[in-house]
């Protein structure tokens with residue numbers, strides 16, 4: 064079936080089965096490979112994208128239910144919050160293997176958009192769906208706080 | 217890195233996104249843009265704009281080695297750090313071998329150690345060429361030229377490396393360029409260097425195997441026996457054929473499973489689910505975990521091998537007559553579960569094949585796949601890209617067990633003309649074996665009336681990692697696989713009358729090194745036991761350990777130093793309700809103080825204080841990151857992870873049953889790096905072993921309960 068998807072500000076045509084998860088359409092059909100596959104069952108957050116600004120797990124969203132939404136991937140994030148988050152991530156040297164980090168950043172941007180100065184508990188709450196096997200969590204927390212400071216400044 | 221820069225540009229330039237990304241071609245495109253690239257030596261390339269490209273012989277799986285190798289080279293070169301780029305080396309053992317091993321691979325937390333002099337010398341050689349080129353042009357003596365940040369100066373004359381690149385090519389490189397003394401280091405030991413992979417890994421442009429697509433590529437995935445050691449009897453593809461995108465299904469020649477081929481990753485995974493299979497389990501593992509545990513218990517009664525024999529004449533009294541304590545420890549099988557499920561791509565080239573892979577062992581891939589494909593190793597090209605974690609899983613002591621070998625088989629079965637991407641899903645990862653082996657320790661310690669240790673009887677039953685592999689001849693001596701007993705048999709503590717016995721647990725469950733290997737269980741047992749001795753004798757746990765270290769031995773002296781620094785830095789006091797553990801592995805000394813709080817059986821790990829001596833600290837922030845990450849990786853396994861079996865079948869399947877550490881579990885971490893001028897040693901693995909026992913000892917201090925069985929949730933605790 065042919066679907067029209069609104070991704071990163073563009074309208075794109077995709078030919079796919081209606082039940083195909085958005086993740087695989089992004090990765091295999093549209094070559095937006097910044098969004099990662101980690102578990103396929105909403106347990107790791109590597110596939111996190113924004114649907115109308117809200118972080119969701121693209122591995123568990125059939126493409127047919129994403130057609131009316133604005134989809135944003137790591138390749139398409141921009142603006143003050145996104146910049147602050149990416150900048151903070153670099154300053155804190157958060158990444159190790161990096162494979163989870165697109166998803167981490169998408170969740171962090173989602174959090175800070177709603178809550179520019181989260182406390183530890185709120186950070187843990189918003190980020191608990193994102194697994195990092197390299198265990199960079201300690202720096203993720205730090206970087207979110209740094210990004211929050213940047214936004215307040 | 218070039219390919220990532222190019223991909224980034226590629227994405228920015230393409231308004232729409234429905235185009236294929238082809239790595240390899242892109243990077244050539246960049247190279248062609250009116251720059252002359254000059255190869256100085258196998259480790260560095262320079263261009264006229266002054267960019268220095270360091271060629272990394274080790275793969276980057278998060279451990280920070282691309283930054284590390286760049287640091288070593290740029291240090292001696294006095295290059296401008298902002299202009300240093302990193303690229304991964306091709307498979308070429310002659311140029312890029314691990315200097316300790318003689319072939320090209322990464323592991324044993326030795327990447328910095330084996331490259332320390334090599335990459336520095338390469339940098340010094342490049343700098344020397346630059347200086348000589350400038351001295352010739354300017355008509356000044358070489359020692360008059362001052363170099364800083366890629367700029368050379370003498371008097372009012374000033375020029376950048378880039379300006380002298382073409383002149384330098386005509387000079388003969390010096391064989392023994394002078395290296396800096398440690399007091400001259402500017403980058404080595406610098407706290408503020410940023411990681412070279414920061415940018416690509418925060419904007420989605422870093423390319424992993426999973427992201428590679430080459431023209432005409434098909435996606436393959438494997439259906440394996442639900443029990444290890446089973447072989448395929450028959451399969452029925454009729455339902456699978458109805459999955460959109462299905463291409464083919466082929467059986468492995470040795471019947472280990474069926475490879476399905478499909479048009480994309482999702483179809484490959486769906487096809488696998490639709491495939492009906494029947495298996496022959498006559499040689500398969502059919503025990504449940506509880507049976508395996510009791511088998512290990514029996515094995516430990518009568519050790520098969522004696523890695524450290526008991527010298528009877530040292531001791532007059534048998535252990536049972538002494539004031540003694542006994543403990544049995546159990547450690548489960550563990551999956552590595554790197555964040556990026558295993559995968560790699562293999563495509564035909566004019567002359568052979570090419571792999572795209574986060575490649576930990578390029579030489580192994582050449583050996584294994586050349587054998588499978590009937591080619592010479594040189595005909596196998598390896599394009600190394602970022603790896604989404606490994607923790608040991610991406611390498612193997614038996615090259616035939618490398619996942620790239622399976623990709624070569626999948627490629628061969630399809631006729632050797634079609635590029636194949638072989639992909640694991642998370643279920644394959646968790647159920648696919650190559651685990652940290654289960655281990656059982658049976659221990660008995662004899663004390664005299666004053667609490668002095670008189671006898672230490674330690675028996676281990678575990679499956680050997682090396683036996684039956686290419687490593688057997690190097691690592692198995694008198695029946696003892698060093699991986700089974702490391703960290704125990706060679707403990708730094710002076711334990712009188714220590715004996716270590718070993719029995720091999722036999723099973724078709726494949727096992728593998730897992731971040732920290734044998735130390736992951738031996739350190740837990742050793743450091744828990746010392747805590748038990750301290751508790752029994754009323755001694756302070758750190759004092760007890762210091763008493764067991766001999767200051768005349770350099771290693772023991774360094775360990776004692778780390779213990780003392782840890783005590784001071786963490787504010788440790790005798791009798792405080794905290795946990796302490798220390799361990800020596802990969803030539804590195806690590807001590808951990810753990811602070812936990814508990815309400816009944818609900819425990820939270822508040823803070824870890826980690827002290828490390830890893831010789832010259834090349835990249836302090838990377839070292840810190842590895843201490844944090846290693847502690848977190850160990851902790852995740854320690855708290856909740858186990859691979860268990862029900863009648864031979866793995867009971868876990870994905871992150872809903874093999875529960876990973878999450879952000880709320882992560883304690884605060886303070887890392888203290890001991891200043892040292894000793895040769896740099898490992899940092900990727902050494903924080904894993906002591907973290908577990910430090911936390912266990914802290915839980916004992918706070919709750920009075922000793923955890924002997926892992927994961928800790930099996931001992932009735934919950935982590936909040």
Ligand code: FES
Pocket residue numbers: 099100101102103104105106107108109110111120121122123
């Ligand atoms: S891949 Fe979607 S949550 Fe793991």
Ligand code: FES
Pocket residue numbers: 158159160161162163164194195196197198199278555604605
């Ligand atoms: S950085 Fe490796 S999984 Fe998060």
